[in-house]
Amino acid sequence: MQLFIEQVLNGVGxxxxxxxxxxALVLIFRTTGVLNFAQGEMALxxxxxxxxxxxxxxxxxxxxxxxxxxxxIAGAFIERTLIRPMEGRSAxxxxxxxxGLFLGLNSLAQLVFGTDPQQMPSPFPEGxxxxxxxxxxxxxxxxxxxxLLLECLGLWILLNRSRLGLxxxxxxxxxxxxxxxxxxxxxxxxxxxAMSAALGAVAGSLVASERTGFDSSLMQxxxxxxxxxxxxxxxxxxxxxxICGVVVGVADALTIQYVDALDGIEVVLPxxxxxxxxxxxxxxLFGKRTVERV
Amino acid sequence: xxxxxxxxxxxxxxxxxVLHDIDLAVDDGHVAVVLGANGAGKTTTLRAISGLxxxxxxxxxxxxxxxxxxxxxxxxxxxxxxxQGRGTFSDLTVEDxxxxxxxNRTGRDVEDDLARWFEIFPRLAERRRQDAGSMxxxxxxxxxxxxxxxxxxxxxxxxxxxxxxxxxxxRELFARxxxxxxxxxxxxxxxxxxxxxxxxxxxxxxVLETGRIAVQGPAxxxxxxEAVRKAYLGF
Numbered sequence: 001m002q003l004f005i006e007q008v009l010n011g012v013g014x015x016x017x018x019x020x021x022x023x024a025l026v027l028i029f030r031t032t033g034v035l036n037f038a039q040g041e042m043a044l045x046x047x048x049x050x051x052x053x054x055x056x057x058x059x060x061x062x063x064x065x066x067x068x069x070x071x072x073i074a075g076a077f078i079e080r081t082l083i084r085p086m087e088g089r090s091a092x093x094x095x096x097x098x099x100g101l102f103l104g105l106n107s108l109a110q111l112v113f114g115t116d117p118q119q120m121p122s123p124f125p126e127g128x129x130x131x132x133x134x135x136x137x138x139x140x141x142x143x144x145x146x147x148l149l150l151e152c153l154g155l156w157i158l159l160n161r162s163r164l165g166l167x168x169x170x171x172x173x174x175x176x177x178x179x180x181x182x183x184x185x186x187x188x189x190x191x192x193x194a195m196s197a198a199l200g201a202v203a204g205s206l207v208a209s210e211r212t213g214f215d216s217s218l219m220q221x222x223x224x225x226x227x228x229x230x231x232x233x234x235x236x237x238x239x240x241x242x243i244c245g246v247v248v249g250v251a252d253a254l255t256i257q258y259v260d261a262l263d264g265i266e267v268v269l270p271x272x273x274x275x276x277x278x279x280x281x282x283x284x285l286f287g288k289r290t291v292e293r294v
Numbered sequence: 295x296x297x298x299x300x301x302x303x304x305x306x307x308x309x310x311x312v313l314h315d316i317d318l319a320v321d322d323g324h325v326a327v328v329l330g331a332n333g334a335g336k337t338t339t340l341r342a343i344s345g346l347x348x349x350x351x352x353x354x355x356x357x358x359x360x361x362x363x364x365x366x367x368x369x370x371x372x373x374x375x376x377x378q379g380r381g382t383f384s385d386l387t388v389e390d391x392x393x394x395x396x397x398n399r400t401g402r403d404v405e406d407d408l409a410r411w412f413e414i415f416p417r418l419a420e421r422r423r424q425d426a427g428s429m430x431x432x433x434x435x436x437x438x439x440x441x442x443x444x445x446x447x448x449x450x451x452x453x454x455x456x457x458x459x460x461x462x463x464x465r466e467l468f469a470r471x472x473x474x475x476x477x478x479x480x481x482x483x484x485x486x487x488x489x490x491x492x493x494x495x496x497x498x499x500x501v502l503e504t505g506r507i508a509v510q511g512p513a514x515x516x517x518x519x520e521a522v523r524k525a526y527l528g529f
Contacts, residue, residue, distance in 0.1 A: 166394060173385050173386055176377070177381030179366055180344060
């Protein structure tokens with residue numbers, strides 16, 4: 001039992017990470033209709049920026065804040081220069097561009113910041129608190145959970161309770177019609193990318209700070225798990241992404257502990273999850289069922 | 295005096311020229327009807343006015359030249375365009391759809407307008423929390439009209455509002471449009487295949503043929519003209 005609880009807590013810790021990256025994926029998908037495969041590598045780049053800033057002696061929180069601001073601008077820039085020209089063409093073009101961005105950003109990060117593992121300091125206190133019985137949970141994990149919940153709440157309020165959010169959703173739903181209502185569709189798409197990149201900067205920096213050392217491969221498996229979480233959550237639900245991130249994390253931890261057959265190839269799990277979700281329930285657990293009449 | 299005036303408007307989509315030479319005017323407080331066969335350029339004319347495509351020539355709205363302005367800017371000047379397919383935000387709720395109509399307005403009268411449209415179309419009130427895409431074609435057309443009106447436009451452009459609707463629903467829709475025009479002085483430019491109903495509420499009619507105005511005249515006169523009916527309107 002003790003082992004089980006420990007593994008679940010372990011899974012929650014990883015799951016929060018998957019959830020926070022899934023959140024950024026869902027945000028871009030909901031505001032622009034694009035699945036951004038480069039999300040992880042954009043976060044990686046921002047993480048390097050955070051780390052670089054801390055090496056100059058800057059406080060960790062300040063470094064992450066500046067990295068967020070840079071990511072915000074870079075996200076808008078990427079939308080404007082790489083995604084916008086594809087407007088009106090096949091969705092496949094955008095997918096290929098984000099895949100190219102994935103490879104390009106990864107290589108660029110290695111070129112600029114080198115290939116040696118680096119240590120990102122944590123903004124949270126060290127140590128752990130006891131949870132159930134002898135099981136403990138890292139303070140860092142609790143910090144990550146709190147940050148993630150705040151992000152979700154902020155996004156939910158922005159999208160569902162503000163005029164700006166309504167504009168963002170209108171453009172995602174029907175860009176031409178939105179423009180006929182005087183909404184600047186281009187600005188909204190840029191904003192979607194910008195916000196998503198900023199969320200990625202937080203996710204990446206916090207993930208890296210949790211681990212002993214990170215290099216340019218930091219986000220690669222995480223992205224696969226985050227995609228599984230987003231798919232399971234239905235891709236358009238903010239809370240769905242986060243809850244399913246934790247579900248995927250726990251499922252993964254338990255698989256590693258109890259399913260010897262998958263020893264060493266645990267990444268099969270999220271891939272299997274994506275497959276099952278797409279076949280059995282394409283709208284995921286939390287996605288809207290789309291019924292459309294004409 | 296004309297609220298909207300098009301002169302020598304020509305253009306289309308890339309190399310494909312759809313409009314050759316359109317001269318058209320809509321008087322303030324009037325309903326203008328544009329008729330014509332498929333492919334004559336009716337929809338393109340509306341898209342040119344609202345800035346969805348760029349064209350040559352002059353489009354003047356309320357004394358201001360709007361040729362070359364994008365749809366965002368044209369909309370802010372007070373032109374509401376209900377496009378073909380109704381421009382529904384399918385995965386948003388009915389209420390959100392209506393609020394998008396008023397997105398560039400502020401103040402408490404937005405809530406008053408919302409209440410008013412829910413009163414005029416009770417079906418929309420019943421379904422206010424439902425996804426707009428789940429409603430029937432007729433309900434979506436009502437929603438599109440109400441959404442456009444939430445902007446309090448000075449000119450309403452309607453693209454084939456009767457498309458895909460049952461005859462009874464179409465009749466109700468045109469009755470509403472007539473009311474809006476008579477009681478609130480709303481200026482309307484409507485493109486229609488259903489010539490009969492549209493000319494009934496119209497003041498002036500245009501018949502479009504391959505990108506040119508072929509015939510124009512007072513709506514009633516077009517309606518009664520045997521030759522025009524046979525040649526262009528098919529009834």
